[in-house]
Amino acid sequence: MNPMDDLELETLAVRAGIARSQFNEHSEALYLTSSFVFESAAQAAARFSGEEEGNVYARFTNPTVTAMQQRLAALEGAEACVATASGMAAIMSTVMALLSAGDHIVASHGLFGATQQLFGNILSRFGITTTFVPATDLDAYRAAVTPTTKLFFVESPSNPLTELVDVAAVAAVAHEAGALLAVDNCFCSPALQQPLKLGADLVIHSATKYLDGQGRVLGGAVCGSRVLVNEVFKFLRTAGPCISPFNAWVILKGLETLKIRMAAQSSSALELARWLEAQPQVARVFYPGLESHPQHVLAQRQQSSGGAIVSFEVKGGRAEAWRVVDATQVVSITANLGDTKTTLTHPASTTHGRISPEAREAAGIRESLLRLAVGLEAVDDLKADLARGLALI
Numbered sequence: 581m582n583p584m585d586d587l588e589l590e591t592l593a594v595r596a597g598i599a600r601s602q603f604n605e606h607s608e609a610l611y612l613t614s615s616f617v618f619e620s621a622a623q624a625a626a627r628f629s630g631e632e633e634g635n636v637y638a639r640f641t642n643p644t645v646t647a648m649q650q651r652l653a654a655l656e657g658a659e660a661c662v663a664t665a666s667g668m669a670a671i672m673s674t675v676m677a678l679l680s681a682g683d684h685i686v687a688s689h690g691l692f693g694a695t696q697q698l699f700g701n702i703l704s705r706f707g708i709t710t711t712f713v714p715a716t717d718l719d720a721y722r723a724a725v726t727p728t729t730k731l732f733f734v735e736s737p738s739n740p741l742t743e744l745v746d747v748a749a750v751a752a753v754a755h756e757a758g759a760l761l762a763v764d765n766c767f768c769s770p771a772l773q774q775p776l777k778l779g780a781d782l783v784i785h786s787a788t789k790y791l792d793g794q795g796r797v798l799g800g801a802v803c804g805s806r807v808l809v810n811e812v813f814k815f816l817r818t819a820g821p822c823i824s825p826f827n828a829w830v831i832l833k834g835l836e837t838l839k840i841r842m843a844a845q846s847s848s849a850l851e852l853a854r855w856l857e858a859q860p861q862v863a864r865v866f867y868p869g870l871e872s873h874p875q876h877v878l879a880q881r882q883q884s885s886g887g888a889i890v891s892f893e894v895k896g897g898r899a900e901a902w903r904v905v906d907a908t909q910v911v912s913i914t915a916n917l918g919d920t921k922t923t924l925t926h927p928a929s930t931t932h933g934r935i936s937p938e939a940r941e942a943a944g945i946r947e948s949l950l951r952l953a954v955g956l957e958a959v960d961d962l963k964a965d966l967a968r969g970l971a972l973i
C-alpha cells in the first residue's frame with residue numbers, strides 16, 4: 581500500500597509527488613531541461629523501448645511535470661494524471677485519444693465557450709458529432725444516446741448560471757450506454773468536488789484557473805484510471821500539446837494552497853451571494869450555496885461548498901449591468917476566473933457575445949446578468965465596490 585493513501589487532501593496538497601534529487605532539496609525542484617542523458621547505449625535503448633522506466637525527452641516526461649501530475653492525481657483520488665499545455669489541450673487530447681471518426685459525444689449545454697466551439701465546429705469536420713442536452717435533464721441525456729455514443733462530457737456547476745449536473749446519475753446513464761463520463765472540474769477543483777468518487781471516468785482541468793489560482797500560467801490535466809490516462813498520454817507524447825516544466829512547477833506550488841484558497845473564496849462568495857440577494861436593485865442571484873438555488877440539495881450532496889462563482893441579474897438591462905461594472909474600483913473587469921483577485925464579467929457582451937441574442941436568451945444569459953468570480957479580498961471591500969454601482973440603478 582502507498583503510504584500516501586491514508587492522508588487527507590490538505591496533506592497531499594503539500595506532500596504528494598515529491599521525488600528529491602541527489603541534492604535532497606526541501607522544496608520541489610524545477611527541471612528546465614528538454615532532454616535527458618543516458619549512462620550507456622544499452623540504457624538509451626532500454627529507455628526508448630520502455631523496458632526501463634525513466635526520462636527521455638520532455639515531450640514525454642519531465643520530473644517537475646511528473647510531480648505535478650502525481651500531486652493532482654492524489655487530490656482527485658485518481659490512479660493517474662497527465663498534464664497538458666492548457667485546459668483546451670486537455671479536452672482536445674482526451675477526445676483525440678479515446679474517440680475516432682464516426683463516434684458521438686453527449687454534452688451538457690452551457691459548456692465553456694471554446695469547448696462548445698471544439699465539439700460543435702471542429703470535431704464535426706473530422707466525423708465526431710455532438711448532441712448538446714440541458715444540463716439538468718436526465719431524460720435528455722438518455723434520449724441523446726446513439727449506437728456510436730462513446731463519451732459524455734459535462735461541466736458542473738455551469739458557467740455563468742451555476743446549473744449543476746447530477747454527476748452520479750449521469751455517470752449511470754453513460755455507463756448503461758457503454759460510454760465514458762468526463763467531467764470538467766474547473767469550477768470546483770478537487771478541493772470542493774471529486775467527480776471520480778461520484779462515478780465519473782475522467783476529470784478534466786483547466787489548471788489555468790483555481791489550480792494555479794493566481795493567474796500566472798496556462799495548464800491543463802486529465803485524471804482517471806491508469807489505462808485511460810495512458811491513452812491520453814500516448815496521444816500527447818506524439819502530438820505534442822504538453823505542459824512546460826515551468827508552468828507545471830507553478831501549478832505544483834499553487835496546489836499547496838488550493839484548499840485554503842477555495843475555502844476562503846467560497847465562504848466570501850456565500851456571504852456576497854446572501855448580501856446581493858438582499859439588495860433592492862438585484863433581481864436574482866445564482867449560487868449553489870444559497871437555499872434559493874433550485875439544486876441546493878444536490879449541491880450539498882455533491883460539493884463541499886457552493887464554490888467561488890456568483891452570478892446575479894440586476895433590475896434593468898445592459899445599461900444597468902454596465903453601470904455596476906464601470907463603477908468598480910477594486911475588482912478586475914476581465915473574463916478570466918479562478919484568481920485570488922476578484923473578477924467581474926458581463927457575459928452577454930463578452931464570453932457569450934458571439935452567440936445570437938435569441939440563443940443567448942434561450943440559454944438564460946440575459947443582458948442584466950453579471951458574473952463575479954470571488955477572490956481573496958476582504959468581503960466588505962467587495963460589497964462596497966459593488967454597492968457603488970448598484971446605487972446608480
Ligand SMILES: *Cc1c(COP(=O)(O)O)cnc(C)c1O
Pocket residue numbers: 666667668669692694695735764766767785786787788789798799800
Ligand atoms: C478556462 C476553461 C477551460 C479552458 O482552459 P484553458 O486553460 O484556458 O485552455 C475549460 N473549461 C472551463 C470550465 C474553463 O473555465
